[in-house]
Amino acid sequence: MPVTIQDVAREAGVSVSTVSRAFTVPDLVKEETRQHVLQTAERLGYRPNRAARGLITGKTGNFGVIVPDLSNPFFPTVLKGVQARAREADYAVFLADCDENPAEEMALVQAMAKQVDGVILCSSRMTPSQLDRVVGTTSLVFINRQVRDNPAVLMGPAAGMRQAIDHLAALGHRRVAYLNGPKASWSNRERRRGLRQAARYAMEIVELGPFAPRFEGGPHAADLVIAEGVTALIAFNDLLALGVMSRLADRGVAVPEEMSVVGFDDIPMAGMATPPLTTVAMQNERAGRAAVDLLVNLLTVSGADAGDLRRDLDCQLIVRASTTVPARS
Amino acid sequence: MPVTIQDVAREAGVSVSTVSRAFTVPDLVKEETRQHVLQTAERLGYRPNRAARGLITGKTGNFGVIVPDLSNPFFPTVLKGVQARAREADYAVFLADCDENPAEEMALVQAMAKQVDGVILCSSRMTPSQLDRVVGTTSLVFINRQVRDNPAVLMGPAAGMRQAIDHLAALGHRRVAYLNGPKASWSNRERRRGLRQAARYAMEIVELGPFAPRFEGGPHAADLVIAEGVTALIAFNDLLALGVMSRLADRGVAVPEEMSVVGFDDIPMAGMATPPLTTVAMQNERAGRAAVDLLVNLLTVSGADAGDLRRDLDCQLIVRASTTVPARS
DNA sequence: TGAAACTATGCAAACGTTTGCAGAGAGGGT
DNA sequence: ACCCTCTCTGCAAACGTTTGCATAGTTTCA
Numbered sequence: 001m002p003v004t005i006q007d008v009a010r011e012a013g014v015s016v017s018t019v020s021r022a023f024t025v026p027d028l029v030k031e032e033t034r035q036h037v038l039q040t041a042e043r044l045g046y047r048p049n050r051a052a053r054g055l056i057t058g059k060t061g062n063f064g065v066i067v068p069d070l071s072n073p074f075f076p077t078v079l080k081g082v083q084a085r086a087r088e089a090d091y092a093v094f095l096a097d098c099d100e101n102p103a104e105e106m107a108l109v110q111a112m113a114k115q116v117d118g119v120i121l122c123s124s125r126m127t128p129s130q131l132d133r134v135v136g137t138t139s140l141v142f143i144n145r146q147v148r149d150n151p152a153v154l155m156g157p158a159a160g161m162r163q164a165i166d167h168l169a170a171l172g173h174r175r176v177a178y179l180n181g182p183k184a185s186w187s188n189r190e191r192r193r194g195l196r197q198a199a200r201y202a203m204e205i206v207e208l209g210p211f212a213p214r215f216e217g218g219p220h221a222a223d224l225v226i227a228e229g230v231t232a233l234i235a236f237n238d239l240l241a242l243g244v245m246s247r248l249a250d251r252g253v254a255v256p257e258e259m260s261v262v263g264f265d266d267i268p269m270a271g272m273a274t275p276p277l278t279t280v281a282m283q284n285e286r287a288g289r290a291a292v293d294l295l296v297n298l299l300t301v302s303g304a305d306a307g308d309l310r311r312d313l314d315c316q317l318i319v320r321a322s323t324t325v326p327a328r329s
Numbered sequence: 330m331p332v333t334i335q336d337v338a339r340e341a342g343v344s345v346s347t348v349s350r351a352f353t354v355p356d357l358v359k360e361e362t363r364q365h366v367l368q369t370a371e372r373l374g375y376r377p378n379r380a381a382r383g384l385i386t387g388k389t390g391n392f393g394v395i396v397p398d399l400s401n402p403f404f405p406t407v408l409k410g411v412q413a414r415a416r417e418a419d420y421a422v423f424l425a426d427c428d429e430n431p432a433e434e435m436a437l438v439q440a441m442a443k444q445v446d447g448v449i450l451c452s453s454r455m456t457p458s459q460l461d462r463v464v465g466t467t468s469l470v471f472i473n474r475q476v477r478d479n480p481a482v483l484m485g486p487a488a489g490m491r492q493a494i495d496h497l498a499a500l501g502h503r504r505v506a507y508l509n510g511p512k513a514s515w516s517n518r519e520r521r522r523g524l525r526q527a528a529r530y531a532m533e534i535v536e537l538g539p540f541a542p543r544f545e546g547g548p549h550a551a552d553l554v555i556a557e558g559v560t561a562l563i564a565f566n567d568l569l570a571l572g573v574m575s576r577l578a579d580r581g582v583a584v585p586e587e588m589s590v591v592g593f594d595d596i597p598m599a600g601m602a603t604p605p606l607t608t609v610a611m612q613n614e615r616a617g618r619a620a621v622d623l624l625v626n627l628l629t630v631s632g633a634d635a636g637d638l639r640r641d642l643d644c645q646l647i648v649r650a651s652t653t654v655p656a657r658s
Numbered sequence: 659t660g661a662a663a664c665t666a667t668g669c670a671a672a673c674g675t676t677t678g679c680a681g682a683g684a685g686g687g688t
Numbered sequence: 689a690c691c692c693t694c695t696c697t698g699c700a701a702a703c704g705t706t707t708g709c710a711t712a713g714t715t716t717c718a
Contacts, residue, residue, distance in 0.1 A: 674703105683697100
């Protein structure tokens with residue numbers, strides 16, 4: 001039923017080699033026959049079977065993306081960028097969600113390895129030893145995580161944290177809580193690194209958590225924060241921050257008057273919350289595109305001098321109404 | 330470099346056929362040899378090449394999902410369900426985002442056709458004629474759209490609308506606006522069908538739009554609604570509803586006192602808005618899973634009596650603070 | 659004891675491509 | 689008239705699997 005290269009060849013009165021070449025190496029076949037082949041192919045509705053092609057070329061024309069949790073609005077936006085750029089480069093994209101589970105993530109990479117030319121790992125949660133088992137099975141590009149000299153797109157989490165600290169310090173906060181995200185998260189580690197900026201201002205940092213990087217993690221975190229008596233908090237991401245704000249409202253703690261709140265990611269919800277959330281915006285979609293660029297580059301150039309293996313994007317603190325000067329106590 | 334079935338055969342001292350059978354038809358090979366083969370395979374880290382397998386079996390073990398817009402939070406949740414169920418059934422998933430563009434959507438199906446066993450079309454925007462060109466190229470399952478007798482998972486949009494109308498009628502609203510979503514959307518057509526429920530209550534419906542089903546569509550819609558002088562509105566989806574509420578707030582129209590607002594989808598943001606949004610909740614993740622079930626079923630059974638080709642899920646009105654009795658004028 | 663019926667395995671063809679090699683013309687220079 | 693080169697095309701092998709058919713060995717039964 002599906003039309004193959006054989007059908008086109010027979011119909012066009014040429015050999016399969018010619019048909020193949022008409023598509024893949026146009027300058028090897030006479031312009032006239034090439035047109036003829038292309039037309040009959042079009043007429044018959046022929047689309048080359050990429051699996052068969054991949055079998056011989058070793059290239060599948062696919063790659064994979066693995067994200068920790070699709071229901072976290074952070075990821076769909078970077079997926080969108082991946083998607084768009086992939087289509088431009090004529091690649092198809094396998095998607096998988098590992099549910100924040102590192103072992104599952106590793107299994108997914110291994111399962112994908114044979115069907116793809118490379119995999120993009122978004123905020124990978126894998127342990128170093130799991131990574132070792134996986135590096136080399138296929139080309140990898142990381143987003144939001146730097147592991148040795150593997151290609152990576154980074155969104156400057158430490159710099160983002162420094163901006164947040166600068167902002168809170170400028171407002172006069174002297175004792176600030178940081179709500180940790182998942183332990184396995186590289187972004188979280190980087191953000192903690194950024195916390196050192198506090199030393200400049202003699203600001204005291206109280207670390208709490210880790211918490212689930214979701215709205216549901218907020219209430220627990222909020223209660224701990226209140227008990228600490230800080231005047232401001234920085235949450236691992238916006239979802240967590242929103243959950244915290246919700247609980248603070250329930251407990252009668254006014255934001256921002258009694259508690260300033262800063263998030264990360266600038267998800268769409270952040271701007272619509274009450275009060276609108278001050279947050280560090282990332283260039284998600286651009287990161288997705290950059291990751292594809294890196295991967296494509298990696299696959300096309302000889303491999304020796306792949307050139308730049310890292311792309312650093314900057315992020316931007318968006319000040320909204322959830323932060324202000326601390327209450328005089 | 331990658332280890333093939335040949336390597337395993339040589340290493341295990343058997344023929345490739347035996348290795349192949351050890352994996353795919355275990356009862357055809359002696360338990361003892363089978364164990365031996367499986368062990369050497371494991372030791373060598375062999376994973377069958379699915380493309381090569383697909384070439385001969387005609388089954389790829391993949392399928393595709395196409396969504397109109399990843400940045401609409403409605404879709405990632407159904408994707409999550411698709412993902413989870415697909416992995417259980419040992420399928421890999423191609424993802425594509427057609428950017429609300431029907432022509433692109435069609436092209437994507439055609440491009441995928443050869444690499445997948447079937448495609449799940451989520452809220453497909455294709456025209457009937459585009460659909461004709463695509464039906465038959467591969468197995469299709471629709472979510473949120475019914476086209477002739479193709480397999481489909483429906484989330485009861487008409488019934489959802491009836492619940493919304495009942496609710497507003499009970500509150501005493503007599504003149505209500507409906508803000509249309511994309512013209513090409515089947516859900517939108519179905520919801521309009523549900524509007525007939527209004528007749529029961531002598532309620533007048535004012536239809537406006539279509540509007541982009543995004544936050545950005547809201548302001549324009551809000552201004553039109555205010556000009557109509559209705560006491561309540563039902564928006565095509567939550568994003569649009571939130572956009573409307575934002576503009577209403579800017580224009581000094583109090584929600585819900587001067588205007589009741591109902592959305593569709595119950596995206597996470599809905600519950601966190603001010604005021605929290607009354608909305609019709611869908612079972613997105615379950616819909617995703619159901620779609621995969623349908624597809625798998627379609628592919629495994631002979632095809633003749635595929636049994637149930639439709640799955641109807643019900644939805645549920647969630648009443649929050651954005652709706653109340655109309656102001657006495 | 660021999661035929662019949664299984665059981666377990668191997669051989670080789672097929673799936674739809676790409677690609678190295680070789681051959682057929684055509685054209686050009688001597 | 690010859691050889692060389694160049695352009696275009698076809699043949700056939702390969703890629704990593706699955707699977708129909710054949711074969712060899714083992715069991716069953718009369």
